[in-house]
Amino acid sequence: MKRIHVAAAVIRDADERVLIAKRPLDKHQGGLWEFPGGKVEADERVEAALARELLEELGIVVTAAQPLIQVRHDYPDKQVLLDVWEVHAFTGEPHGAEGQPLMWVTAEQLTDYSFPAANQPIVAAARLPQHYLITPDGIAPQRLLDGLARALDDGIRLIQLRVPSLPPADYRALAERVLALCEGRAQLMLKGPLEWACDYPVAGWHLTAKQLREQAGGERPIAAGSWLAASCHSGEELALAAALGVDFVTLSPVQATASHPRSPALGWPRVADLLLGFDRPVYLLGGLQASDLSTARRAGAQGVAAIRAFWPN
Numbered sequence: 001m002k003r004i005h006v007a008a009a010v011i012r013d014a015d016e017r018v019l020i021a022k023r024p025l026d027k028h029q030g031g032l033w034e035f036p037g038g039k040v041e042a043d044e045r046v047e048a049a050l051a052r053e054l055l056e057e058l059g060i061v062v063t064a065a066q067p068l069i070q071v072r073h074d075y076p077d078k079q080v081l082l083d084v085w086e087v088h089a090f091t092g093e094p095h096g097a098e099g100q101p102l103m104w105v106t107a108e109q110l111t112d113y114s115f116p117a118a119n120q121p122i123v124a125a126a127r128l129p130q131h132y133l134i135t136p137d138g139i140a141p142q143r144l145l146d147g148l149a150r151a152l153d154d155g156i157r158l159i160q161l162r163v164p165s166l167p168p169a170d171y172r173a174l175a176e177r178v179l180a181l182c183e184g185r186a187q188l189m190l191k192g193p194l195e196w197a198c199d200y201p202v203a204g205w206h207l208t209a210k211q212l213r214e215q216a217g218g219e220r221p222i223a224a225g226s227w228l229a230a231s232c233h234s235g236e237e238l239a240l241a242a243a244l245g246v247d248f249v250t251l252s253p254v255q256a257t258a259s260h261p262r263s264p265a266l267g268w269p270r271v272a273d274l275l276l277g278f279d280r281p282v283y284l285l286g287g288l289q290a291s292d293l294s295t296a297r298r299a300g301a302q303g304v305a306a307i308r309a310f311w312p313n
Contacts, residue, residue: 003072003079007050008037010068010126011060011087011094017104018126019094020113021057033103033113035084035122046083054087059097064089066297069125071279073118084122111225124247125281129157130293130303132250132283133310137165141174145181150312152185160189160206160229160305168192172199179203189229194221201226204247209233212240220245233263238278246280250305253286268299275300 011019020033038053040046051062064087071082096102105113107127115123133156135144148159161178163171175190179202182188189206190196197205204227207215212230215221221244222228230241232249241249251274256265265286266274275282281302288296289309296304 003081005040005046005081005083006037007040007046007053008035008082008084008122009050009054009062009065009087010035010084010122011054011090013104017106018110019058020103020105020110021096022101022103023116024100032116034115034119035126037082037084040083046085050083050085050087054090057097057100058092058094058102060090060092060094062087062090066294067300068297069121069279069281069302070277070300071118071121072277073279075118080118082118082122084125121279121281125302128248128281128302130297131156131290131310132158132160132285132303132305134160134162134285134305134307136307136311137163141170141177144174145177147312148178148181151310152182154312156310157186158189159186160191162191162206172196175200175203187227189227197222197226204228206250207231207246209237212237212244215244216240218244233266235274238274242278242280248281248283248302250283250285251275251301252284252305254284255287257287268295271301272299 019036021036023030023032023034025031036054036057037050038057040049050065054060054062065085068084068086071084073080094102110123110126133151159182161175163174166174171192179188179200187204189204190200191206205222207230209231220228228246230246230249232238232241232251238249251271253263253265254271271284283303283305284296284301285305288304288306290304293304
């Protein structure tokens, strides 16, 4: 069965709302919501197909777009490759040129709408930011809280509380304070024994590579309504993460790092190979700066994860 190549768009307006369209009842997956786009013709560049489809479907002209995620999905009756781009700027007023209903919704409201199964990783990618801050270890709790407050003011919206030097009781106490600090401003990801997760229903959970391997072959350990992430370092671990149903991953180390000098760097070519065909948002980690974001996006990543690069001076 030939895989159908589709160009799709996460279109954002000036208020960061996302545009979704309802599929006609007589089409495949009819009645569900989708991200606008259409089929890529033979020998057509994806960017050209996206521009053509959005002009035909919505009456808009794309002026700024970048790759977001690729999703391969097999339905019982068809196979699709969704080549998804994020559209930040356009001219014209979007309207259902083919009679399809349209809705502008916030990123968080996307989970209130029913999408085809192939669109679920796109929903996750549309909800996630480009930067993932991992907290530094070895600093006093109050200093860490002060730094996080400054990071939130700087616009950080996804934070992993990683403090391996803290005893479990101290980590849990700190997690409560960080959750209060992040409320309404950022998504907090915690680490630790999975049995802790039910004590923090608002937080997401970030699995270590060891935990990921321990969970292999089992069911997703966190409810679908909460974020679940995993640390990956190889193609094998990426496959385990996808099978477990995680929402996103970190992949490291991209480059040599001072914190893990003995870990061989993957390098950009290898990273791009590993991400080809992986259908979850990926944050690249290891020796990267905020300035590496465009390179990360071209390699197929959601964005960049870092400690030093995002921690306020």
